[in-house]
Amino acid sequence: xxxxxxLTAAVLLLCAAVGARAADPAVDQALANLAADPKALRAxxxxxxxxxxxxxxxxxxxxxxxxxxxxxxxEVLMRSADGxxxxxxxxxxxxxxxxxxxxTNALRRGLGTAVARQQLLATDPQVRLAAAGAxxxxxxxxxxxxxxxxxxxxxxxxxxxxxxxxxxxxxxxSADKARRLAAIxxxxxxxxxxxRGLLEPIAQGRDPELAQAARRALSRIGERQWLRDQxxxxxxxxxxxxxxxxxxxxxxxxxxxxxxxxMAHGEMLMIGAYATYVVQGLFRQYLPGAFDWYLLAALPAxxxxxxxxxxxxxxxxxxxxxxxxxxxxxATFGISLILIQTVRxxxxxxxxxxxxxxxxxxxxxxxxxxxxxxxxxxxxxFAVLVLAGVWTxxxxxxxxxxxxxxxxxxxxxxxxxxDTRRVDTLTFALGSGVAGLGGVALSQLGNVGPELGQAYIIxxxxxxxLGGVGKLAGAVAGALGxxxxxxxxxxxVGAVLGKIALLGxxxxxxxKRPQGLFALKGRAVES
Amino acid sequence: MRSLHTPRGWAVFAALAATLLAGVPLLxxxxxxxxxxxxxxxxxxxxxxxxxxxxxxxxxxxWGYTGILSLGHGAFFAxxxxxxxxxxxxxxxxxxxxxxELPDFMVFLNWKELPWFWHxxxxxxxxxxxxxxxxxxxxxxxxxxxxxxxxxxxYFSIITQALTFALMLLFFRNETGFGGNxxxxxxxxxxxxxxxxxxxKLGLYLLSAATLLGVYLLARAIVRSxxxxxxxxxxxxxxxxxFCGYEPLYYKLAVWTLSxxxxxxxxxxxxxxxxxxxxxxxxxxxxxxxxxxxxxGGRGTLIGAITGAAVVNGLKSWFTAAAPDLWLYALGGLFIxxxxxxPEGLTGLAARxxxxxxxxxxxxx
Numbered sequence: 001x002x003x004x005x006x007l008t009a010a011v012l013l014l015c016a017a018v019g020a021r022a023a024d025p026a027v028d029q030a031l032a033n034l035a036a037d038p039k040a041l042r043a044x045x046x047x048x049x050x051x052x053x054x055x056x057x058x059x060x061x062x063x064x065x066x067x068x069x070x071x072x073x074x075e076v077l078m079r080s081a082d083g084x085x086x087x088x089x090x091x092x093x094x095x096x097x098x099x100x101x102x103x104t105n106a107l108r109r110g111l112g113t114a115v116a117r118q119q120l121l122a123t124d125p126q127v128r129l130a131a132a133g134a135x136x137x138x139x140x141x142x143x144x145x146x147x148x149x150x151x152x153x154x155x156x157x158x159x160x161x162x163x164x165x166x167x168x169x170x171x172x173x174s175a176d177k178a179r180r181l182a183a184i185x186x187x188x189x190x191x192x193x194x195x196r197g198l199l200e201p202i203a204q205g206r207d208p209e210l211a212q213a214a215r216r217a218l219s220r221i222g223e224r225q226w227l228r229d230q231x232x233x234x235x236x237x238x239x240x241x242x243x244x245x246x247x248x249x250x251x252x253x254x255x256x257x258x259x260x261x262x263m264a265h266g267e268m269l270m271i272g273a274y275a276t277y278v279v280q281g282l283f284r285q286y287l288p289g290a291f292d293w294y295l296l297a298a299l300p301a302x303x304x305x306x307x308x309x310x311x312x313x314x315x316x317x318x319x320x321x322x323x324x325x326x327x328x329x330x331a332t333f334g335i336s337l338i339l340i341q342t343v344r345x346x347x348x349x350x351x352x353x354x355x356x357x358x359x360x361x362x363x364x365x366x367x368x369x370x371x372x373x374x375x376x377x378x379x380x381x382f383a384v385l386v387l388a389g390v391w392t393x394x395x396x397x398x399x400x401x402x403x404x405x406x407x408x409x410x411x412x413x414x415x416x417x418x419d420t421r422r423v424d425t426l427t428f429a430l431g432s433g434v435a436g437l438g439g440v441a442l443s444q445l446g447n448v449g450p451e452l453g454q455a456y457i458i459x460x461x462x463x464x465x466l467g468g469v470g471k472l473a474g475a476v477a478g479a480l481g482x483x484x485x486x487x488x489x490x491x492x493v494g495a496v497l498g499k500i501a502l503l504g505x506x507x508x509x510x511x512k513r514p515q516g517l518f519a520l521k522g523r524a525v526e527s
Numbered sequence: 528m529r530s531l532h533t534p535r536g537w538a539v540f541a542a543l544a545a546t547l548l549a550g551v552p553l554l555x556x557x558x559x560x561x562x563x564x565x566x567x568x569x570x571x572x573x574x575x576x577x578x579x580x581x582x583x584x585x586x587x588x589x590w591g592y593t594g595i596l597s598l599g600h601g602a603f604f605a606x607x608x609x610x611x612x613x614x615x616x617x618x619x620x621x622x623x624x625x626x627x628e629l630p631d632f633m634v635f636l637n638w639k640e641l642p643w644f645w646h647x648x649x650x651x652x653x654x655x656x657x658x659x660x661x662x663x664x665x666x667x668x669x670x671x672x673x674x675x676x677x678x679x680x681x682y683f684s685i686i687t688q689a690l691t692f693a694l695m696l697l698f699f700r701n702e703t704g705f706g707g708n709x710x711x712x713x714x715x716x717x718x719x720x721x722x723x724x725x726x727x728k729l730g731l732y733l734l735s736a737a738t739l740l741g742v743y744l745l746a747r748a749i750v751r752s753x754x755x756x757x758x759x760x761x762x763x764x765x766x767x768x769x770f771c772g773y774e775p776l777y778y779k780l781a782v783w784t785l786s787x788x789x790x791x792x793x794x795x796x797x798x799x800x801x802x803x804x805x806x807x808x809x810x811x812x813x814x815x816x817x818x819x820x821x822x823x824g825g826r827g828t829l830i831g832a833i834t835g836a837a838v839v840n841g842l843k844s845w846f847t848a849a850a851p852d853l854w855l856y857a858l859g860g861l862f863i864x865x866x867x868x869x870p871e872g873l874t875g876l877a878a879r880x881x882x883x884x885x886x887x888x889x890x891x892x
């Protein structure tokens with residue numbers, strides 16, 4: 001009877017968990033009343049809300065709120081999250097389930113207060129924090145006494161702050177002026193935008209002292225919010241900038257150094273993203289234990305996949321088109337169409353799902369309403385690492401030396417014994433491989449589909465063109481500049497208009513600074 | 528002025544004109560059970576090809592003859608199309624799904640009155656003028672800035688691509704006021720003629736074909752004129768042309784603007800026949816396809832541009848019906864194959880085949 005054994009074990013564990021905390025007789029009484037007379041819901045809710053130090057109260061109240069509570073056979077039962085039915089009294093699993101309680105609106109309100117009370121009393125500070133935060137948004141006089149009592153005894157500083165914020169709206173309505181001033185002070189220190197609605201009537205009010213304090217508090221809140229917004233914009237701008245940098249860095253190599261217009265560059269990103277998808281599938285199949293680390297294996301895979309495709313393109317097509325940039329543009333566009341269609345045939349036209357590993361999910365909450373997601377942070381770090389890698393290759397390795405020499409003077413480099421054709425292939429493969437790495441990053445941020453590359457190709461070209469051709473530093477400046485300006489424009493004019501404004505800006509910018517970006521200087525024109 | 532064509536050239540032109548203007552309506556008029564009968568549904572398709580050929584001519588003037596590859600011609604084409612589409616929307620005021628004076632999409636967005644930029648489009652003449660003027664204006668301003676700072680080659684191509692991309696994003700927004708995603712569609716009539724009527728479709732086709740022939744003659748006159756020779760000189764050696772005392776800016780700007788106007792005209796003819804205009808016409812891919820029409824036909828020959836547009840679009844129609852999955856392979860292959868093996872396109876190939884029997888007899892002038 002393995003099922004029975006397992007059930008018994010679960011019950012024992014649950015009982016142990018329940019028993020670890022003191023059982024409040026009031027809870028037993030309320031449950032007994034509820035079982036005896038399901039109509040007496042209101043009294044039982046109040047009794048449960050008033051209980052102290054008994055985790056069963058919160059569990060039962062939440063179950064009632066979520067429609068998981070029922071009565072059958074003289075016992076109050078609740079359905080747990082995994083679908084089992086437990087006896088509310090002692091947590092024992094039972095087979096049957098009764099019909100759920102229905103709630104009226106009036107009852108729902110009372111229930112909300114009772115849940116809030118129990119949450120404020122919970123042992124987990126996170127639960128207490130969340131409860132105090134919810135109360136700050138929907139002040140309730142019914143828990144005022146409890147809030148005051150808890151504020152005096154609360155040990156956790158963050159919870160204490162949240163409790164003070166939850167009390168402040170209530171204190172603002174009190175008759176005691178000192179208390180109102182203190183509440184304004186609390187809101188000035190820690191209040192959010194929502195507190196404005198409370199402070200504005202006071203700032204307009206008759207009492208000059210209160211009005212002045214409220215005005216000061218309002219400007220403090222405004223300043224804080226502005227700073228936070230700017231910080232958020234800067235962060236998301238940097239994040240977008242590093243995405244652009246990852247997308248454009250490969251292009252900066254192939255276009256900037258080799259002068260090859262690779263319209264299929266976006267598809268190199270796409271191949272990198274699909275390589276990530278494939279590696280993910282392999283891990284899921286063969287190494288589910290190490291699934292969280294599949295991204296690390298995806299990096300070399302994406303690099304190699306994109307680099308091989310790039311080398312093949314260079315060998316078969318581009319090689320014959322050097323010195324004919326417009327033809328190169330058309331031919332590589334044809335290649336991009338073929339690559340897109342090939343991916344459609346292999347993986348389907350729909351987007352594929354690439355999961356964030358656990359260590360990239362979530363984020364750091366640096367302030368209320370401002371969460372820095374881990375995947376964005378990781379993108380910034382990753383962009384820096386890739387940039388450092390590319391820089392190292394160009395400045396510190398023999399390959400880099402050869403690439404630079406071929407870029408500067410092909411004929412002389414060849415005369416010195418450098419196999420320029422091989423260097424061309426390697427450079428193009430390197431640029432494509434870097435794009436593949438960018439694809440890994442993109443797969444963590446957005447949808448992965450056959451058209452992934454098309455979304456980035458124009459932005460990538462803009463980055464390289466804005467930053468200046470032939471300089472990695474230019475690509476960095478272009479990418480970060482575009483990213484940050486884009487995010488700063490976005491709240492003011494919206495995403496699409498911001499982007500259009502940016503494209504217009506680039507067209508105007510090259511009016512002012514064509515040198516080094518577009519037209520070659522003086523006699524160098526059409527050598 | 529020199530003659531536009533040799534007698535043989537005129538004969539070819541006359542044959543083409545006769546096929547387009549007389550042959551197609553005749554075949555269409557044959558009884559339906561005849562083997563040579565041209566079904567009604569093919570008429571707007573050929574009309575569409577005529578519009579594309581017009582675009583290809585415009586593209587050839589700027590790319591084939593002046594050496595400036597534009598990847599933003601879809602924007603001019605779509606602007607002309609939108610101007611005509613706006614007239615067609617206004618012409619059916621009160622007959623939409625909502626029986627409102629406003630176009631349906633505005634009712635849907637809960638707009639109460641016509642935006643200011645929609646005024647005037649109820650007049651056909653105004654709309655036609657705008658179909659030519661708006662692309663001209665955009666091209667002039669854009670070209671002025673771009674050519675003045677001597678942006679050329681691939682940089683110009685990339686910037687034009689950004690231009691059409693930006694416009695596409697703009698037109699995709701509902702708030703811009705051109706129907707967003709769905710664009711303008713469900714047209715009913717043009718100048719009182721019902722667009723669904725086969726006779727009207729034939730008329731529109733004939734108009735497109737006649738315009739194509741007329742624009743061909745115009746383009747031929749341009750490339751044979753001194754102006755056209757300066758354009759070719761700019762293509763081949765811009766600096767030397769400049770040192771000879773010609774200011775390339777004005778020549779480029781003139782032909783660029785003219786090219787945009789021709790695209791606008793093509794768009795205006797295209798929309799009533801196809802019955803819809805939406806922002807996807809401005810997608811960068813569309814503009815690159817326009818370049819490949821010219822590349823396939825043969826750059827720098829007007830007849831090549833027309834041939835290329837007909838061949839590529841004919842293939843596209845056939846593929847999307849017979850083997851839709853293969854079309855992108857075919858198109859991609861065309862891009863690569865033409866650039867690698869046929870730099871002078873189909874006309875170049877034809878000329879090479881003609882010359883082959885007696886290669887020594889051909890002396891370079």
